[in-house]
Amino acid sequence: MITLVRGFKDILPAETALWQHLEDVARQLFDDFGFAELRIPVLEQTELFARSIGADTDIVEKEMYTFADRSGASLTMRPEATASVVRAYIEHKLYAKDPVWKLYTIGPMFRRERPQKGRYRQFYQINAEVFGLEDPRADAELILLLMTLMGRLELSGIMLHINSLGCAACRPHFKEALRSFLTESTAELCSDCLRRREKNPLRIFDCKVPACKEAMLDAPSILDHLCDQCRSHFETVQASLERFQIPYQTNHRLVRGLDYYTRTAFEVLAEALGAQDAVAGGGRYDSLVKALGGPDQPGIGFAIGVDRLIELLAHQRQGLEKRPHLFIAALGTGAQDRAFGWLQELRMQNVRTEMDFADRSLKAQMRRANKLGAPYVLIVGDRELEEGSAELRNMSTKEQEKVRLQDLVEVVVNKTRN
RNA sequence: GUGGGUGUAGCUCAGUCGGUAGAGCACCGGGUUGUGGCCUCGGCGGUCGAGGGUUCAAGUCCCUUCACUCACCCCA
Numbered sequence: 053m054i055t056l057v058r059g060f061k062d063i064l065p066a067e068t069a070l071w072q073h074l075e076d077v078a079r080q081l082f083d084d085f086g087f088a089e090l091r092i093p094v095l096e097q098t099e100l101f102a103r104s105i106g107a108d109t110d111i112v113e114k115e116m117y118t119f120a121d122r123s124g125a126s127l128t129m130r131p132e133a134t135a136s137v138v139r140a141y142i143e144h145k146l147y148a149k150d151p152v153w154k155l156y157t158i159g160p161m162f163r164r165e166r167p168q169k170g171r172y173r174q175f176y177q178i179n180a181e182v183f184g185l186e187d188p189r190a191d192a193e194l195i196l197l198l199m200t201l202m203g204r205l206e207l208s209g210i211m212l213h214i215n216s217l218g219c220a221a222c223r224p225h226f227k228e229a230l231r232s233f234l235t236e237s238t239a240e241l242c243s244d245c246l247r248r249r250e251k252n253p254l255r256i257f258d259c260k261v262p263a264c265k266e267a268m269l270d271a272p273s274i275l276d277h278l279c280d281q282c283r284s285h286f287e288t289v290q291a292s293l294e295r296f297q298i299p300y301q302t303n304h305r306l307v308r309g310l311d312y313y314t315r316t317a318f319e320v321l322a323e324a325l326g327a328q329d330a331v332a333g334g335g336r337y338d339s340l341v342k343a344l345g346g347p348d349q350p351g352i353g354f355a356i357g358v359d360r361l362i363e364l365l366a367h368q369r370q371g372l373e374k375r376p377h378l379f380i381a382a383l384g385t386g387a388q389d390r391a392f393g394w395l396q397e398l399r400m401q402n403v404r405t406e407m408d409f410a411d412r413s414l415k416a417q418m419r420r421a422n423k424l425g426a427p428y429v430l431i432v433g434d435r436e437l438e439e440g441s442a443e444l445r446n447m448s449t450k451e452q453e454k455v456r457l458q459d460l461v462e463v464v465v466n467k468t469r470n
Numbered sequence: 471g472u473g474g475g476u477g478u479a480g481c482u483c484a485g486u487c488g489g490u491a492g493a494g495c496a497c498c499g500g501g502u503u504g505u506g507g508c509c510u511c512g513g514c515g516g517u518c519g520a521g522g523g524u525u526c527a528a529g530u531c532c533c534u535u536c537a538c539u540c541a542c543c544c545c546a
Binding site for chain 1: 471472498499502503504505506507537538539540541542543544545546
């Protein structure tokens with residue numbers, strides 16, 4: 053048997069109704085907030101990700117699906133979407149038409165990590181990106197959009213964490229402060245964190261090794277080291293969230309694994325998810341567009357982990373599946389033939405109609421109608437055909453009425469519309 | 471990449487001391503010659519993850535391997 057590639061999965065019909073529901077709600081919401089859809093490819097030149105995500109992040113170092121195509125060019129299955137969206141913004145000179153763009157995109161991402169609950173090698177994200185707005189209300193608007201989506205999906209048990217990572221002016225000072233705080237801790241830190249201390253000391257906040265956590269207990273907070281502009285920016289973001297009664301926690305330990313983030317960073321965490329508890333994450337990336345060769349335009353965005361969100365919504369699955377409006381139980385070849393005709397005719401009227409092509413016993417066909425959950429069953433055999441009628445059975449009341457064949461489509465359409 | 475757990479019917483799982491492979495659900499059919507759910511009876515369905523070893527005999531013991539899964543790492 054040929055099986056799935058490790059870490060990949062099929063999404064079976066029992067689940068796709070929920071996926072469609074989620075996407076419908078998201079698209080409607082983006083529409084309400086003035087976001088337009090952008091569709092981007094799954095393959096990009098490897099260099100795009102190396103330059104945007106950061107060459108020595110885990111993603112770029114060891115998690116990308118990278119291969120040489122026949123021309124020898126190095127291509128990569130996208131591990132995230134922001135880089136591609138930024139590339140498209142720059143490549144098509146969208147900024148020239150209007151510097152401000154609010155875009156969203158939905159699709160699969162690929163990372164070659166060890167699979168576990170909530171982590172797949174092909175996983176799905178809903179991404180939102182805003183370009184050209186430096187105002188902190190843009191940060192708030194985006195978080196508001198995200199939390200509104202969670203609300204519309206009737207999701208509970210989630211918590212919004214926010215932080216500010218500072219900017220090119222103040223973050224270097226904080227990194228230095230953190231390094232000097234940790235100079236005495238060489239014995240306590242794990243090997244990863246010793247490396248991080250040199251390269252990117254902020255990441256030590258993410259470490260779950262108990263000794264490292266302890267060493268970081270009294271670590272300085274970046275929120276105490278922000279420059280005036282960053283502090284005022286962050287305060288406005290918080291004030292906006294409060295204005296719209298969005299519950300949140302500031303979390304000065306929230307860093308984020310991608311190099312391009314500046315200022316506002318945020319995550320939505322869900323307790324029910326276990327170890328992979330981030331449902332969504334994002335932040336501001338004011339220097340990314342320029343770094344990738346575009347104009348000096350600020351950006352901010354987030355990604356929602358759709359697989360994880362679906363996990364949280366799994367209990368909503370029942371009630372979403374589509375059931376036929378009508379099942380036609382036809383007895384004998386004559387009735388089967390007529391039924392086949394009505395099947396198509398009714399479907400043209402948007403009546404979900406099913407029948408059994410096997411011409412089995414009425415009992416078997418009734419069983420199937422019941423299993424499919426059809427509220428009405430049309431019973432027709434030679435007896436009915438002769439008198440030009442059929443029996444229409446209401447499955448919940450068990451009442452049956454005779455319907456003249458020439459009125460059949462009209463009657464059924466009316467019944468099933470209510 | 472590193473650990474732990476689990477692999478038996480389509481699904482959920484039993485399987486004792488090593489002695490002929492089981493249940494429930496699902497599916498198909500009978501009980502009702504043309505009426506669903508409940509009940510009842512029957513049927514279909516197995517490379518016991520794979521390979522090797524020990525043994526008269528292996529689902530069961532040993533070795534190897536693969537897959538799934540959870541966790542570390544990292545992230546959505």
